[in-house]
Amino acid sequence: MSTVGRTWPAEAARVPAWVYTDPALFAREIDVFFQGPSWHYVGLECEVPERGAYKRSWIGTRPVLLVRDEADALHVLENRCAHRGSMICWQNRGVVKDFTCPYHQWNYDLRGNLLGLPFLRGAMGKGGMPADFNKAEHGLRRLTVAARGGVVWATFDRDAPALEAYLGTEILAELDRTFSGRPLRLLGYNRQLLPCNWKHYLENSRDPYHATLLHSFFLTFGLLRTDTAFRAAPTEGGRHGIMASTYSPETAKRQNDATRQMAALKSDFRLEDTEVVKPVDEFGDSSMHNYSVFRAVFFQQHGNSLAVRHIIPKSEAATELAWTHYGYADDDEAMRRRRLIQANLMGPAGYVAVDDSEVLAQLGTVARSAPDSVQVIEMGGRDTATQDTMVTETLIRNFYRFYREQMGLA
Amino acid sequence: MSALRAELRDLYDDYASRLDEMDLDGWCGFFTDDGTYKVISFENYSQDLPLALIECRGIGMIRDRVAAIRETAVYEPRQLRHFVSGVHVDRAEGEVVAARANFLVAESLSDREPQIAMVGRYLDRLVRVGAALRFRERLCVVDNYRVRTSLVVPV
Numbered sequence: 206m207s208t209v210g211r212t213w214p215a216e217a218a219r220v221p222a223w224v225y226t227d228p229a230l231f232a233r234e235i236d237v238f239f240q241g242p243s244w245h246y247v248g249l250e251c252e253v254p255e256r257g258a259y260k261r262s263w264i265g266t267r268p269v270l271l272v273r274d275e276a277d278a279l280h281v282l283e284n285r286c287a288h289r290g291s292m293i294c295w296q297n298r299g300v301v302k303d304f305t306c307p308y309h310q311w312n313y314d315l316r317g318n319l320l321g322l323p324f325l326r327g328a329m330g331k332g333g334m335p336a337d338f339n340k341a342e343h344g345l346r347r348l349t350v351a352a353r354g355g356v357v358w359a360t361f362d363r364d365a366p367a368l369e370a371y372l373g374t375e376i377l378a379e380l381d382r383t384f385s386g387r388p389l390r391l392l393g394y395n396r397q398l399l400p401c402n403w404k405h406y407l408e409n410s411r412d413p414y415h416a417t418l419l420h421s422f423f424l425t426f427g428l429l430r431t432d433t434a435f436r437a438a439p440t441e442g443g444r445h446g447i448m449a450s451t452y453s454p455e456t457a458k459r460q461n462d463a464t465r466q467m468a469a470l471k472s473d474f475r476l477e478d479t480e481v482v483k484p485v486d487e488f489g490d491s492s493m494h495n496y497s498v499f500r501a502v503f504f505q506q507h508g509n510s511l512a513v514r515h516i517i518p519k520s521e522a523a524t525e526l527a528w529t530h531y532g533y534a535d536d537d538e539a540m541r542r543r544r545l546i547q548a549n550l551m552g553p554a555g556y557v558a559v560d561d562s563e564v565l566a567q568l569g570t571v572a573r574s575a576p577d578s579v580q581v582i583e584m585g586g587r588d589t590a591t592q593d594t595m596v597t598e599t600l601i602r603n604f605y606r607f608y609r610e611q612m613g614l615a
Numbered sequence: 616m617s618a619l620r621a622e623l624r625d626l627y628d629d630y631a632s633r634l635d636e637m638d639l640d641g642w643c644g645f646f647t648d649d650g651t652y653k654v655i656s657f658e659n660y661s662q663d664l665p666l667a668l669i670e671c672r673g674i675g676m677i678r679d680r681v682a683a684i685r686e687t688a689v690y691e692p693r694q695l696r697h698f699v700s701g702v703h704v705d706r707a708e709g710e711v712v713a714a715r716a717n718f719l720v721a722e723s724l725s726d727r728e729p730q731i732a733m734v735g736r737y738l739d740r741l742v743r744v745g746a747a748l749r750f751r752e753r754l755c756v757v758d759n760y761r762v763r764t765s766l767v768v769p770v
Contacts, residue, residue: 297658393659393666396761421687474686478675525761530666545665546672549680553762554654554668560689562765567691 213614218587218602220580225402225572230612231521237611238500239265242365244351244358244372246502246515247271247281249531251355251389252298257315260298263517263525264359265501269348270294270304271357274315281359282317283346293345304345317345353377354384356513372498373441379496382488383506388534392544395528395552399562401569403501403518404608406526409561410495410503410514411446411600413437414584417467419564422556424470426482428452428508429493431595432463438591442610443603447496450595452484452508480546481556484508487540497600499607507557509540510547522569526562528552623714624702626748627737631697631718634768639681642769647742647749648674654755654770657735668757668766680769690767692725695732697770712741712748718755720770722763733770734758 211230214221224230239245245264252260253273260271261284268284270293286293291308303320304313311322319340327333348359351368358368369377399406409415416429423429429450438447464470476482487509497503503514511532517525528551532544551558572578582605585597589606592599609615626645633641646652654669671677698719705713715738722732735757741748755770 298662391664393656393662393664395656395666395668396658397765398761398763400764419689422683425687471686474682476675476679476682478673478679481676481679541665545667545670546676548666549670552668553764554766556683556687559765559767563690563767566764 211614213609214579216579218581218583218598220582220601220605221576222572222578222580223576225405225569226521226576228521231402231518233612235265235518239267240361241611242360242362242371243500244360244365244368245500246498246513247350247357247359249355249389249391249513249529250279250352250357251391251531251534252529253279255300257300257302258298259294259301259315261294261296263515263527264348264361265518268292269359272315278316279350279352279357280316281348281350281357282313283348285346286311287319287343287345288322313345317347319343319345354380354386355389356380356384371441373445375438375440375447376445376496376498379447379494379504382494383504383511389531390534390536392530392532392541392548395530397526397553397562398519399524399526399565399569400522401524401565402521402572403516403524405565405568405572406516406524407497407499407501407503408601408604409565410497411448411604412598413448413450413595413600414598415561415564417595419560420557421471421474422550424464424467425472425474426476426479427459428482428484429595430464430470431467432459432461434593435595436591436593437585437595437597437600439589439600439603441607443589443600443605443607444499445497446600446603447494448600449492449494451490451492480543481549482508484510484547485540485543499604505551507550508547509543510551511544512548512551522573619707619712620702620704622748623704623712623716623741626741627699627702627716631699634697634770635695637695637768639684639768643674643678643681645750646674646677646753647744647751650674650677650750651752652677652680652750652755652769653753654757654766656760657756657758658760660754660756668762669769684767688767690765693767694723695768696721696723696729699737701736710742711751712739714739714741718770730763732763733766735770 247262248271258273270282270284272280286306288311293304293306312320350359417431434451436449501516505512512528512530515527550556582598582601589603652671653667655667701717703715720733721729723729738754740752742751
């Protein structure tokens, strides 16, 4: 028996459906993963470009604010008044001098320090706070923050390892590929609410096997196919997962043993305007690198479409997916247009991503109908090694090894 | 002006009925060859952020969107009903008509009750092609903070 009264199936490479449906397990995940020694993606520096700029974000189910103060330092504050727990900031983005809670007008500076509150000394000699009330003890909860290459991370745990140690050298190398310090430009957001568990989405982003079957748009235009060089690399004991693939215009025309098994490959499908599937090789390696960083973020480079997918759990049965698309401040008009046109591949209406959303919505329903059913993740074997094929579930096996260890689900 | 408004109401109703009937080829016919079609969140639109949910520049991309829905997209069967109201002419000088209207899209998935999938407004620029008004630019600004699951069929 485990700490949540659940027993994992004994057989290797199995996942029980109750991991997606149990509200008690979800509550424990929030404690273990969100309050624990994990680093969480909060946003990009280019979202808060000027002093006093803020944006709302989420760490697990908790609302937070990413703020740039008057001295250019970044802070992440819980968006919860220290007084009565009201949400302080109701706007998604903006620029302010300070924050005032709408409920009782407690006022905080950009670092979350309580500056003042109405009627501190009462009114007409009555009421007011006790004489020993110390404003310094009633600021907003401030998280530990680290920024690297324009990406901002935060943790609730003062004893968390350094961000670099948490991410590990392989993820750091991936981050440095697109977040090299070259100034970023925000292109915008897309958001969707999926009726599935957050792990369903996380697994989807570590599952190259589905991509080679489900996403006929990818296959047909040679952007992601089983017959091209591919690497599925778990890192840090399964905490993170990297998928790196190559593409070329020639791939689209090629037929072979692998393509014959891809029912979704539509060799006679043509676009009138191929701009959406014509990336330029801006990183000089004809590659698409996509990687899932635990807890809840997926970094996407599909051609020239650069985005961060933030997986925000709402409950065991609902997950928000927030996409932040970005480019570089020095992109020329042609590259800016390319990024925006290629964004048609992804997001809630994406030529590729719609398939995932629709399938995941069904997974949630079915898991709730059969929580004791067991899923099979044996593609590519039962072990947890790095593999150089798309036809593998090694990243999902790795994730569950890590997950069970952290959750005490032996 | 009231004649133009009546003409626009008819056009918007016809447009809605093509989408309700899933006559997506018919939908393409409402655009000029250089027409642009964009669905963008209010969040992005109000902050001048360019990212769209759907962005088609030119009739080729508009027809490709339809072809992809038909040929490559995997999605749960659904019935859609489009409700258009509040048709308003912003400007009608020279050859371009600038107009706006509200939309509401109700979505009925194969095994569930209908729900409101989207609410927002159309911000349009239309020109005459022969006698008929066609969209040179249709911007669909969606009020939803989040899309429910996915957006398959154009708005």
